[in-house]
Amino acid sequence: MQTQANKLQELVGAASSGEAASRTKFIAITSGKGGVGKSTISANMANILANNGYKVGLFDADIGLANLDVILNVRIDKNILHVLKGECSLNDVIVPIKKNLILIPGESGDEILKYSEQFLFERFLEETKVLDDLDFMIIDTGAGIGEHIQLFLEAADEVIVVTVPDPAAITDAYATIKITSKTQSYIHLILNMVKSEKEAQLVFDKINKVAQANIGNGLKLNLIGKLPEDKIVSKSIKQRTLFTNDAPNSLASLDMKRIVNNLVYKLERKVLQSDTNKSFGSFFKRIIEQF
Numbered sequence: 476m477q478t479q480a481n482k483l484q485e486l487v488g489a490a491s492s493g494e495a496a497s498r499t500k501f502i503a504i505t506s507g508k509g510g511v512g513k514s515t516i517s518a519n520m521a522n523i524l525a526n527n528g529y530k531v532g533l534f535d536a537d538i539g540l541a542n543l544d545v546i547l548n549v550r551i552d553k554n555i556l557h558v559l560k561g562e563c564s565l566n567d568v569i570v571p572i573k574k575n576l577i578l579i580p581g582e583s584g585d586e587i588l589k590y591s592e593q594f595l596f597e598r599f600l601e602e603t604k605v606l607d608d609l610d611f612m613i614i615d616t617g618a619g620i621g622e623h624i625q626l627f628l629e630a631a632d633e634v635i636v637v638t639v640p641d642p643a644a645i646t647d648a649y650a651t652i653k654i655t656s657k658t659q660s661y662i663h664l665i666l667n668m669v670k671s672e673k674e675a676q677l678v679f680d681k682i683n684k685v686a687q688a689n690i691g692n693g694l695k696l697n698l699i700g701k702l703p704e705d706k707i708v709s710k711s712i713k714q715r716t717l718f719t720n721d722a723p724n725s726l727a728s729l730d731m732k733r734i735v736n737n738l739v740y741k742l743e744r745k746v747l748q749s750d751t752n753k754s755f756g757s758f759f760k761r762i763i764e765q766f
């Protein structure tokens with residue numbers, strides 16, 4: 476009989492027996508204001524990467540209302556916190572979504588760190604080896620500038636701030652950028668629910684101008700892409716499907732693919748510079764050690 480661990484390995488690709496350092500890229504998706512499309516973008520970004528043959532994990536660090544399990548239409552009852560406490564194994568909480576794509580139900584940084592004293596960390600690190608084969612871990616962080624969200628952002632390879640073009644969201648996006656700039660000198664922006672490329676560029680220029688004037692410090696902001704406000708996106712969310720599956724040739728899907736291409740291109744250019752161990756285990760270690 477096939478064990479769940481076997482199935483999981485099959486899904487994410489059997490880990491090689493060697494001890495080669497994992498090269499998982501950690502992409503954190505965050506925002507200042509809530510409800511701007513982080514979870515929608517995280518799930519669809521992961522879907523496109525998986526379709527392109529990458530092995531992808533989606534980590535839900537946002538325990539809000541419309542979580543990734545709702546968006547992906549799967550049921551979860553245990554999460555990473557139960558694993559860290561030793562109440563179940565990582566294999567028990569991982570949800571296979573499709574070929575190359577798994578969901579790891581997370582917890583907010585607050586919850587994880589609240590229990591950090593009692594974590595059975597060695598065992599956890601051992602278990603996370605099953606994830607070492609992932610090419611990408613997309614982390615949906617939740618909104619706001621809480622210090623525990625910052626831990627995820629600090630530990631990530633790339634941080635993507637999502638905003639919509641309304642003034643309140645822009646102000647909050649700026650606050651997120653300002654705080655994140657203390658640990659990341661390169662921050663991506665996605666402008667969601669814009670009317671045009673031009674609007675996206677105008678809003679980006681505005682944020683960038685204020686950031687360069689008030690933060691400076693070598694900060695580089697990159698407009699990695701935009702998404703239109705599109706009924707197909709909200710319809711898919713209601714149906715608990717992914718718009719990049721439902722309408723792969725829609726403008727929204729084409730924009731989403733462009734974002735993914737830009738991200739992959741950026742990361743390929745960075746690949747030679749970093750050779751540190753980037754496993755899920757070491758990612759978590761970085762988060763907890765900062766506490």
Ligand SMILES: Nc1ncnc2c1ncn2[C@@H]1O[C@H](COP(=O)(O)OP(=O)(O)OP(=O)(O)O)[C@@H](O)[C@H]1O
Nearest residue numbers: 509510511512513514515618703704705708709712
């Ligand atoms: N480009 C878009 N076009 C139309 N509707 C969109 C678009 N992006 C997001 N939405 C809608 O906005 C709502 C919020 O999206 P989502 O849940 O992804 O935001 P979030 O940033 O993850 O929210 P939270 O901060 O609560 O976690 C959803 O109902 C979704 O359907």
Ligand SMILES: [Mg+2]
Nearest residue numbers: 513514537541
């Ligand atoms: Mg969300």
